[in-house]
Amino acid sequence: MTDSANGLNFIIVGASVAGLGAAIALKASGHNVLVLEKASQLGGTSSIPSGCARVPPNGTKILFDWGLGAEMKRNGAIMEGIAAYRYEGKESGRDFLGIHLWDLELLTEARGNFMLFRHENLLRILYDTAIKPVGHPQDDTGQNVRPPRVTVLFGAEVVEVDCETCTITLRSGEIHGGDAIIGADGARGMVRRTLLQEEDVFSRKDDALTGLALYGAVIPKSLATNDPALTSFYDHPQSTVSMGSNRGAMTFIGKDRDIILWVYTPDSSQDGSWDEEADQKLTDVIGPSDAGLWKLATLAGPPTCVRIQDHHKLESWVSKSGRVVVLGEAAHPSPPASLHTYSVALEDGAFIGKIFSHSQNRDRIPQFLHAFQEHREPRCSRIRDIEMRYIGEITLQDGGMQAGRDAAMRASHAAGRDVMDVPGSDGEQLLDETRMVFDYDPTDDADEWWMAWGRYHRD
Numbered sequence: 001m002t003d004s005a006n007g008l009n010f011i012i013v014g015a016s017v018a019g020l021g022a023a024i025a026l027k028a029s030g031h032n033v034l035v036l037e038k039a040s041q042l043g044g045t046s047s048i049p050s051g052c053a054r055v056p057p058n059g060t061k062i063l064f065d066w067g068l069g070a071e072m073k074r075n076g077a078i079m080e081g082i083a084a085y086r087y088e089g090k091e092s093g094r095d096f097l098g099i100h101l102w103d104l105e106l107l108t109e110a111r112g113n114f115m116l117f118r119h120e121n122l123l124r125i126l127y128d129t130a131i132k133p134v135g136h137p138q139d140d141t142g143q144n145v146r147p148p149r150v151t152v153l154f155g156a157e158v159v160e161v162d163c164e165t166c167t168i169t170l171r172s173g174e175i176h177g178g179d180a181i182i183g184a185d186g187a188r189g190m191v192r193r194t195l196l197q198e199e200d201v202f203s204r205k206d207d208a209l210t211g212l213a214l215y216g217a218v219i220p221k222s223l224a225t226n227d228p229a230l231t232s233f234y235d236h237p238q239s240t241v242s243m244g245s246n247r248g249a250m251t252f253i254g255k256d257r258d259i260i261l262w263v264y265t266p267d268s269s270q271d272g273s274w275d276e277e278a279d280q281k282l283t284d285v286i287g288p289s290d291a292g293l294w295k296l297a298t299l300a301g302p303p304t305c306v307r308i309q310d311h312h313k314l315e316s317w318v319s320k321s322g323r324v325v326v327l328g329e330a331a332h333p334s335p336p337a338s339l340h341t342y343s344v345a346l347e348d349g350a351f352i353g354k355i356f357s358h359s360q361n362r363d364r365i366p367q368f369l370h371a372f373q374e375h376r377e378p379r380c381s382r383i384r385d386i387e388m389r390y391i392g393e394i395t396l397q398d399g400g401m402q403a404g405r406d407a408a409m410r411a412s413h414a415a416g417r418d419v420m421d422v423p424g425s426d427g428e429q430l431l432d433e434t435r436m437v438f439d440y441d442p443t444d445d446a447d448e449w450w451m452a453w454g455r456y457h458r459d
């Protein structure tokens with residue numbers, strides 16, 4: 001066997017969804033990847049309890065394409081739609097607005113399912129796939145060459161990134177260098193901060209608070225399944241959204257039958273970290289709610305909390321040196337618990353992997369990384385705007401607009417339609433947006449760039 005295939009050497013900071021996804025895709029394109037993760041084990045740094053990861057069809061099709069169908073089936077639940085309620089109830093009951101089921105034709109066109117995983121299970125699937133050895137590739141002369149590989153180092157916190165030399169320094173003092181560095185270290189990560197500093201942004205105070213906070217909790221099935229106050233949460237389609245005045249809630253039933261609960265409330269403080277109010281009880285913050293939500297709050301353990309922020313926009317996802325790039329939350333932070341966070345992180349990885357399948361020439365790295373931002377940024381920013389609008393819709397203050405929204409939903413339900421299937425331009429806009437989000441294939445997008453621009457360059 002001769003030494004390694006001619007693959008490039010990538011360093012990825014962060015072994016979460018974006019980092020592991022990119023590692024899988026780059027390995028498939030013949031490159032070597034060293035993933036550095038500050039936690040001592042997979043998914044282990046944060047105080048966030050692993051709640052649910054919703055992955056719409058644009059994300060699940062990537063997982064299917066990576067051959068993970070059986071693992072997904074074993075670990076994930078299919079989400080068929082969502083039932084809508086008012087946050088405040090009707091006397092002792094819940095105030096039902098209607099149901100929205102995902103259009104089967106839309107899902108078939110999109111080539112994916114709508115699925116729900118536990119965060120840690122999705123990470124495990126990605127990690128196992130990333131580190132799995134590949135077969136025995138051969139070079140042009142038919143000789144076996146060393147297969148591309150992914151190595152993941154835990155307890156490896158990156159404390160400095162040098163964009164010029166393409167090296168990183170770990171807290172231990174160790175230095176690692178590569179052909180390119182990918183920052184998949186989240187919205188508060190070191191690599192994102194390094195690029196923000198290149199743009200003279202030095203503090204996260206530039207992130208604006210939106211006035212809303214999100215609390216999350218998991219209610220174990222042992223407490224929940226036999227309680228008559230909670231049956232509506234288990235009713236088909238087993239996901240609910242409850243809409244109140246400056247408040248909202250969502251629930252999901254995972255494969256393990258636990259209830260995952262997220263509650264949006266007015267933000268009462270001024271900071272932005274996940275666990276600032278970890279000692280608070282959900283019953284202290286849930287406010288006026290129906291009997292079902294209140295019951296969930298009484299059964300939940302200490303919730304996690306995060307303020308919903310509008311993160312400062314990073315103008316360039318690529319360093320001035322052209323060798324350091326950010327992806328996932330580090331590039332385009334979304335509001336917490338967003339519907340699309342996981343799928344866009346997977347899309348980023350699949351795009352990067354595909355674009356680097358075309359060349360192993362180190363000199364082309366800056367061009368490829370700029371193409372990545374050029375293609376991905378408009379989509380990610382559009383999806384982020386949709387997410388913010390969605391949060392705004394479910395937490396609409398009581399008044400004329402809220403009354404109109406509720407009346408339209410009730411009318412759709414009474415007419416036998418899905419609640420979000422509102423006749424007229426709003427309904428059409430929703431359908432167009434859903435198609436735009438679900439139908440996207442990042443490898444097609446990368447190929448489009450390659451066919452239009454990339455291939456005309458001589459290696």
Ligand SMILES: Cc1cc2nc3c(=O)[nH]c(=O)nc-3n(C[C@H](O)[C@H](O)[C@H](O)COP(=O)(O)OP(=O)(O)OC[C@H]3O[C@@H](n4cnc5c(N)ncnc54)[C@H](O)[C@@H]3O)c2cc1C
Nearest residue numbers: 014016017018037038046051052157158185186328329337
């Ligand atoms: C433990 C955990 C649990 C979560 N649970 C949920 C959930 O239940 N529902 C939900 O909607 N979202 C959840 N999230 C957020 C969600 O996972 C992310 O939005 C999604 O994974 C895509 O983000 P990402 O991969 O770009 O970055 P992130 O998931 O934020 O991952 C960043 C990774 O980089 C690592 N890292 C950061 N700084 C450094 C450094 N200096 N050196 C080395 N490594 C570093 C972090 O430890 C982390 O593993 C969770 C995130 C974490 C970390």
